[in-house]
Amino acid sequence: MKTLKIMGLSSIIFMLFAAASLTSVAYGEDWTPRKPIEFVIMAGPGGGADKMARLMQTIVEKHDLSPRPLIPVNKAGGSGAEALVYLKEKTGDDYVIMVTLNSFYTTPIRQPALGIDITTFTPIARMAEDTFLLWVNKDSGVTKVDEFVTKAKEMGNDWQMAGTGRAQEDELLTRFLNQTYGLTMTYVPFKGGGDVAKQLAGNHVNSTVNNPSEALGFYEAGTVVPLASFTPERLPLFPDTPTFKELGVDHSYYMQRSVVGTPGMSPEAAAFYRDVFKKVYDSAEWQEYMKTKSLQGAFITGDALMEYWIRQRAQHEELLSDLGDM
C-alpha cells in the first residue's frame, strides 16, 4: 500500500515534469538537460548570493528557459570551501553549476590544501557586481564616517564588526578600515549576509559592511544607517550617502555575482547554460532587481570571464598579502 502511494506521488511529480517539458519550446541547442540541475550556492540562506540564486532559479522557471528545474543547494561551510570541493569532486558533471562570489578567489588562495585551481572551472556568466556599504545601528547615534572612527577608536577591540566567513570580502574590508583609520575592530564571522544584517539590527555588533540587498529591509525600516559606500560614484539608491572616495580614501571594492560550471563540463552543456543565463540577464525581472538592489556590472561570459577571474585573483592575492597574516 505504501508502495502504491509512493508510486502515486512519483507519478504526480513525473507528470509535472512531463507537463513542464511539453510546454517548453525548442531550445535550439544540441544539449538540453535530462534531469534536474543542481544549483549550488556558495553561501548560507538569506544572504545576497542566496537571494540572487533563488531569483535566477525562479526567472529560469518563469520564462521556461530550461526543460529541467534548477534545484538550489546551500553549501556555506568554510567560507565556500565546501562548495568548491564539491564542484571539484563533480568534475565532468554537466548537471552541477554554482553561484559564486569573491570567496571563489580568496578561499583557494588561503587554503592551498584544498587543491582548487579556479582556472579549471567552466566560466558561464557574470551576472552582476554587488556593492558594499558601511552600516551601523541607528541607536549608536553615528551618522558620519568620522564619528564612526572616533567611536570605534574609543572602544578599541570592543568594537565589533560582523561579516560572512573568514578572510572573505567582509573581513578584507574590515582590515582595510582598521589599517586606514588606525582602528582595532574585532571581526566576527557569521554564516550569511542575512544573519549579519540581523546581528546589527539586533544591536549585537557595532557595524557591518553588508551589500545593499542584505540590509535594505532594515534600512527602509530605519533600523540601520549607511555611512559610506565602497564605490567610485554614489549609489542611485542611497543618494545622500557619500563614497569613501569623496572622503579621501579611494577604495572601491566589488563582489562578483557569477555562475560557474564544474571543471571539465562538456562544451555543449556550457553553451546551453551560457545561453540560459544570458536570457536571465536580459529579462525584465533581472534588470529590475539590479536596479532596486544597486547592482552594477555588465554580462560577461566565456574567455572574457576567465580573464576577469585571473585578474581578480591576482588582485586578491595582493590584497591578502598586503593585509599580512592571512
Place this chain on the structure above:
Amino acid sequence: MEVLGHLIDGFGIAMQPLNLGLIIFGCALGLFIGAMPGLGSVNGVAILLPMTFLVPPASAIIFLAAIYYGAMYGGAISSIMLGIPGASTAVATTFDGRPLALQGLADRALVAAATASFVGGTISVILFTIFAPPLANVALAFGAPEEFALMMLAFATFVGLGGDDVPKTFFSIFIGLVLSAVGLDIVSGEPRLIFGGISGFMHGINFLVLAIGIYGIGEMLWTIESSRGKLDVSQANVSVRRIIRCLKDLKGTVKAMTMGSFLGYFVGILPAAGATPGSLMAYGVAKSMSKDPRSFGKGNVEGVVAPEAANNAASTGSMLPMLTLGIPGSPTTAILLGGMVIWGLEPGPRLFVNNQEFVWALIASLYAANLFSVLINVAFIPLFVWVLRLPFTILVPIIFILCVVGGYAPTQDMHDVWLMFGFGVVGYLMRKLDYPMAPAVLAIVLGPLAETSMRQSLLMSHGEFGIFFSRAISGPIMIVAIVLFLLPVLKMVKDKIRKPARGTAA
C-alpha cells in the same frame, strides 16, 4: 480590534474558490511528500515553486505554505509506521511512535500525532496573528550568546531530567558531538576529522543519515533478532470507535501538547534554529515533565505528542523571521523567500505595512491549511494502519529500500549510504547494550549550532566566558541549564544519604 478586521479580510481572500482548492490540494500533496523519506518539504516546495507562476502571488504562497504544512503532518507517518523519519523534523517522533506501532498501537500514535500537529499548528497561528511584529523583536534580541545558552538548555534537558542512566546519556551525547564536528570547520574553513581526506566526510555527517541508520536499519536488525522472523507487527484494527477512544486517551497529554506548541513556536522564531531542534527540545522537556520518564523511548504517547506539536508550531514560527526580517528560519522558508522576491514582494520589516493584504491572506490560509491537513490525515489513518498488516517478509524489504533512498537523497552521495549502514550496526549494538540513542541524534543536530554560536560569542568577548552570564537573556538561560546539568549529581548525593539510613534500619 484591528487585528481581527485584518484577519477577516484575509479569510475573504483565503476562502476564494481557487485559493481554497489550492489549500486542499497542497495539504494532500504535502502529506505524501512529508511521508516519503528523503523527500521533505524542502524538495517538495522547490519542485513545485515554478507551478506558482500560473496564479497570483497570494495564491502562490498559500499553496506553498499548504504543502509545507501538510509535509509537517506527513513526516510523522513514516516515523511511526516504518520507523524511518520521513523528514528531519519528524526524527523525534520515531523515538516513541515506532515502539507504539510495534505494540500494535499504531492507530493511537497516528491519532496522537495528527491531533498534536493540529493543536501545535493552531496555537502557533494564533500567536502569530496576535504577536507577529513584537515577536520579531524577540528574534532580533537573540544574538550568538543567547543561541548558545539555548543549546545548552536543550542538552541539559536531555541529561538532567531524563531519568536514564546518566553516564550512558553523556556517552551518547559525546558520540553525537564528535560526529557533528566532522567536516569543514565553520569558523576557519579547515577540514576536520576527514580520515585522511575521504571526500565524503567534507560535507559533514548529515544527521538524517545517522537517524535513518539508527532508527531504520538498527531497529530492523533488532526486530529481526527479537522476533526471530515471526513478527506480527500490528494487530491494530481501526474503527471510528477506536479513533474516538484514542482521542479520549489524549486527555492526559494536554500538558505535553501545550508545552510542545509554545516551545516549538518560540524556537521556530529564532533564525537558524527551525523545526528540527524545536521538536527534539520539546521531546526532552516532555520527558522531564512526565510522571513516568522511564517509559519514554518505549512507547509513551506524550513522546509522540510533544515533538509533533512542536514541529508544526515551529514551522509557523519560522515564517515569522522570514516575513518580518527577511531571514529564513528554516531551509523551506528560504525557498519561500525566493518565491516572494520574484512575486515582487520585499520580505522585511516593511512587509506588514506595504503588503498587508498578502500577509493576512497567508495567515488566514494557515488556519485553513491546518484544519484540512488534520482532516485528510485522519481520513487516511485506516489505510496507513493497513500497511502494517503486510507480512514481515514484505514489509522489511520495503523499509530497507526506503532507508537507502532516504540516506542517499539529501546529499546524493553513496558515501552516506555506506555510513548509514555503519550507523545501523552501531545503533543495533548500542541498543543491545541499552544506551539511549536520542541524545546522540540531538547532539548531531545541535552540535554545529552550539559550536558556531559559542565561537562567535567568544570572539565577541575576546575569549571571556563571562559573556554568557552577563547578558540579560543568555544569563538566566545559562543558569537554568547549569542547574539542570547538576540535578543528577544532587540526586546521587541524596540517594547516598538515604541508602546508609535504610541500611541501618534493616
